Amino acid sequence: MKSKLLLLACIFSAMALHAQTTYHLNWETGFNSPESDLTIDVGDTVIWTWTDDLPHTVENDPDNSVEPFESGFLTGLGQTFMHTFTVIGVNDYICGVHSNMYGTITVEEGLGVNTINASTFNMYPNPTSSYFKMAFTNTLTQGTITVYNLLGKPVFNQDIHANKTLDIPVSAWAKGMYLVKVSSNADTTIKRLVIQ
């Protein structure tokens, strides 16, 4: 147990040096909570990508947000708007064109836990309640995935291979934050997973 806690302490301090994550959200007519909701850490960036051909905005709801952001009108598939959140608190946001487009970005102080090497794997959806998918890039030939709870206890362990997608069921796991660690030949990547 002691060595596991020590490992976790090392992970936390290593991560503090890389404390920024970029999140991606689709943005199209009818897109709203919970698909449009995220809980992120201060300093994290959200990129919205227009996934239909209609004009939309991303803008904070001035009555229910702690910091301003506003894309202006953008029209067309693939348009993007990016915002880096710097204030702790809750931000409701809307599309200024469509009343059925809205969401909430919750910004937390965070634990300084983030991606070391974002290129190794993608993990989604996150937050999740039923399962999450891990898609490994072709730079990863083989390795091991281990998921730790915040007490440093491994709750999942499996060998992985390149170009493979893994579905991991989590509905039996306690709600909260986990660390997903992928160790491959050369490096270790850790991402934060939230079960809600």
Ligand SMILES: [Cu+2]
């Ligand atoms: Cu819209």
